Amino acid sequence: DVKVTQSSRYLVKRTGEKVFLECVQDMDHENMFWYRQDPGLGLRLIYFSYDVKMKEKGDIPEGYSVSREKKERFSLILESASTNQTSMYLCASSLLSLAGGADEQFFGPGTRLTVL
Amino acid sequence: KNEVEQSPQNLTAQEGEFITINCSYSVGISALHWLQQHPGGGIVSLFMLSSGKKKHGRLIATINIQEKHSSLHITASHPRDSAVYICAVWKTGTASKLTFGTGTRLQVTL
DSSP, rough: OOOOOOOOOEEEEEETTEEEEEEEEOOSSEEEEEEEETTTOOOOOOOOEEETTTTEOOOTTTTTEEEEETTEEEEEESSSSOGOOOOOEEEEOOOTTTTTTOOOEEEEEOOOEEOO | OSEEEEESSEEEEEOOOOOOEEEEEEEEEEEEOOOOOOOOOTTEEEEESSSSEEETTHHHHHHHTTTTTEEEEEEEEOOOGEEEEEEEEEETTTTOOOOEEOEEEEEEEE
């Protein structure tokens, strides 16, 4: 079974702090994703990576950065946390579809971040 | 307007009822994904489909590409089916990235 793990289930930080959210997958997937989920808005893509050191902005990248130094690990960084970044953060991974088609995404358990 | 719309937003059913959740999309897609999210946050994949119908246990998913519509059916519903059901699509030309609906919250009571 594919396993996607996230470093914390719950996290409380203060405004202005630098925050690191870590995601690790164990199935050698090329693609990794960071989403945030807010009531009434659904999941929105923050950043996406299709290979080590490669990244693409998603729909809402402002205030976030990412790092992918190893294939299995994808980190989301909040350089200076703000209260409007309080949310549920979900990581996912999938195989790279060379034909440009769809490949099932596997999700981590989520990190509920509160910024005070 | 969202590219992926789900209805209803909230649904309450009694145990044993047949449930239908609808998903309509306004873009070209290569496939559609039905996901389930239980309280606490974890999301699991239920179905991926690009045509026709798929069945797994009491769950059935159908898609009509011409009408840009998919349905998720739950037969003989049970309280453990209570969850948020999310429809997502792979838009044509944006391989790997999903576009999500806002979810349908289902509560099944005894």
